[in-house]
Amino acid sequence: MRRRAFAAGLAPAILCGQASRRPNILVAMADDLSYPHTSAMGGSEVNTPAFDRVAEGGVLFRNAFAASPGCAPSRAALLTGRHTWTLEEAGTHASLFPRKFAVYPELLGKAGYHVGLTGKGAGPCNYKDAGWPHNPAGASYDTVKETPPRPGMHALDYAANFGRFLDKRPKGAPFCFWFGCHEPHRVYKKGIGAASGKRLDRIVVPPFLPDTIEVRSDLADYLTEIEHFDLHLGRMLDLLSRTGELDNTIVVATGDNGMSFPGAKATMKDFGWHVPMAVMAKGHFRGGRVSDDLVSFTGLAPAFLEAAGAPRPAGQTGRSVLPLLRSARSGVIDGGFNAVYAGRERHSHSRRDNLGYPARAIRTREYLYIRNFQPSRWMAGDPPSFHDIDDGPTKQWMMAHRDASAVKPLFDAAFGKMPAEELYNVRLDPGCLRSLAGEQPRVAGELSARLMGELRRTGDPRVTGRGDVWESYPRFSPMRPELGGFAEQGKYNPAFQK
Numbered sequence: 001m002r003r004r005a006f007a008a009g010l011a012p013a014i015l016c017g018q019a020s021r022r023p024n025i026l027v028a029m030a031d032d033l034s035y036p037h038t039s040a041m042g043g044s045e046v047n048t049p050a051f052d053r054v055a056e057g058g059v060l061f062r063n064a065f066a067a068s069p070g071c072a073p074s075r076a077a078l079l080t081g082r083h084t085w086t087l088e089e090a091g092t093h094a095s096l097f098p099r100k101f102a103v104y105p106e107l108l109g110k111a112g113y114h115v116g117l118t119g120k121g122a123g124p125c126n127y128k129d130a131g132w133p134h135n136p137a138g139a140s141y142d143t144v145k146e147t148p149p150r151p152g153m154h155a156l157d158y159a160a161n162f163g164r165f166l167d168k169r170p171k172g173a174p175f176c177f178w179f180g181c182h183e184p185h186r187v188y189k190k191g192i193g194a195a196s197g198k199r200l201d202r203i204v205v206p207p208f209l210p211d212t213i214e215v216r217s218d219l220a221d222y223l224t225e226i227e228h229f230d231l232h233l234g235r236m237l238d239l240l241s242r243t244g245e246l247d248n249t250i251v252v253a254t255g256d257n258g259m260s261f262p263g264a265k266a267t268m269k270d271f272g273w274h275v276p277m278a279v280m281a282k283g284h285f286r287g288g289r290v291s292d293d294l295v296s297f298t299g300l301a302p303a304f305l306e307a308a309g310a311p312r313p314a315g316q317t318g319r320s321v322l323p324l325l326r327s328a329r330s331g332v333i334d335g336g337f338n339a340v341y342a343g344r345e346r347h348s349h350s351r352r353d354n355l356g357y358p359a360r361a362i363r364t365r366e367y368l369y370i371r372n373f374q375p376s377r378w379m380a381g382d383p384p385s386f387h388d389i390d391d392g393p394t395k396q397w398m399m400a401h402r403d404a405s406a407v408k409p410l411f412d413a414a415f416g417k418m419p420a421e422e423l424y425n426v427r428l429d430p431g432c433l434r435s436l437a438g439e440q441p442r443v444a445g446e447l448s449a450r451l452m453g454e455l456r457r458t459g460d461p462r463v464t465g466r467g468d469v470w471e472s473y474p475r476f477s478p479m480r481p482e483l484g485g486f487a488e489q490g491k492y493n494p495a496f497q498k
């Protein structure tokens with residue numbers, strides 16, 4: 001019906017009526033969500049009516065990518081509109097967020113927006129010692145808890161906190177809100193998926209995971225946590241609809257990085273940073289569309305600022321997605337959006353001396369090319385614990401069965417050492433299990449040159465001669481002295497300071 005209404009000419013009247021008003025911004029950020037796992041993206045045994053409502057009323061971006069496969073750098077890139085490697089300590093996990101970097105919520109606040117958040121904002125990071133008055137994503141409105149809390153879910157009542165935030169809005173001011181859902185980040189209440197009625201036999205097991213009952217059950221728990229995110233997003237949409245604000249709100253529904261399973265989150269493989277994303281603002285953009293353009297999180301902050309009529313700060317590397325939103329087309333809307341980039345450094349404390357795993361990647365429509373700068377290190381962290389993979393039933397099962405012939409290739413792809421260069425045809429091999437770097441040297445060479453060109457152009461220390469500076473950055477989350485070497489929380493590692 002919605003598409004027919006547009007065809008009948010109703011939409012232009014709506015578009016003209018509100019285009020002059022500055023739009024509100026609502027970013028709804030799930031934690032650890034891979035691209036297939038909403039119903040609008042075709043996920044099985046997951047029901048996400050709110051995400052689907054945003055997709056149907058707006059644009060479903062089928063090739064959306066976080067700028068990093070881990071929480072903190074991904075969120076920092078979204079907030080600033082910059083590649084992670086231009087963000088110093090904020091480009092790695094659980095370190096400082098330097099005060100000098102301009103973030104869109106603060107810029108919108110200066111332009112008169114009412115700004116706030118619930119749940120997890122930028123981070124995990126230390127913004128206080130860097131001089132921020134509150135989280136860079138906004139001041140927290142976390143006051144209301146769900147009563148009773150839903151089993152296995154975080155106690156925060158995200159939607160109620162959004163309501164409190166709206167109650168405090170100065171009259172006439174547009175708002176900028178960050179809904180940082182803690183789900184579907186681990187830990188999961190084991191068996192909650194099956195207990196809530198999910199059919200384990202209908203779950204689609206990603207190609208990089210073993211197909212066992214334990215893994216299917218773990219996936220069902222993950223899908224159930226996604227639905228908790230969607231439940232609160234739905235309540236927020238309903239609230240905006242009741243107050244007449246929905247059509248003037250740019251709603252972005254997405255996840256900060258891939259699913260917390262071996263071979264996905266914290267890796268540069270496709271399931272590590274390819275995320276679902278839907279964007280809607282019925283008063284501003286035509287809905288009922290899909291975009292197959294390759295878009296990055298770094299293109300959101302520029303779009304928000306442009307839509308609000310606020311100037312862009314210097315140093316943004318992202319390409320604004322606003323032209324895609326303002327288009328009337330579907331499919332590949334602008335051929336210029338033909339590649340995205342990602343970076344990763346340290347994730348958890350998982351290697352001796354608190355070393356990271358430096359890698360960069362470029363993703364085109366057909367290929368994913370990864371450059372690992374320290375291939376002698378373990379991608380998932382040092383054995384025997386592989387701490388860059390969050391603990392859970394699937395990890396435990398794969399470690400216990402690693403020598404089984406059917407499991408070993410999957411184990412090696414997720415837990416093993418990687419070569420300096422990886423190349424995957426993501427159309428044929430979405431699980432990124434068979435590198436073509438040796439078989440297709442011309443493609444690998446072209447993508448390597450393009451990636452290195454972008455890194456040089458944007459001043460990545462990994463290619464300008466100061467790569468080790470990343471190893472010096474302090475970590476403000478718990479550390480593991482049993483790994484040996486430098487393990488002082490909150491301290492720069494003097495061995496790598498220059």
Ligand SMILES: [Ca+2]
Pocket residue numbers: 031032070071185256257
């Ligand atoms: Ca995350």
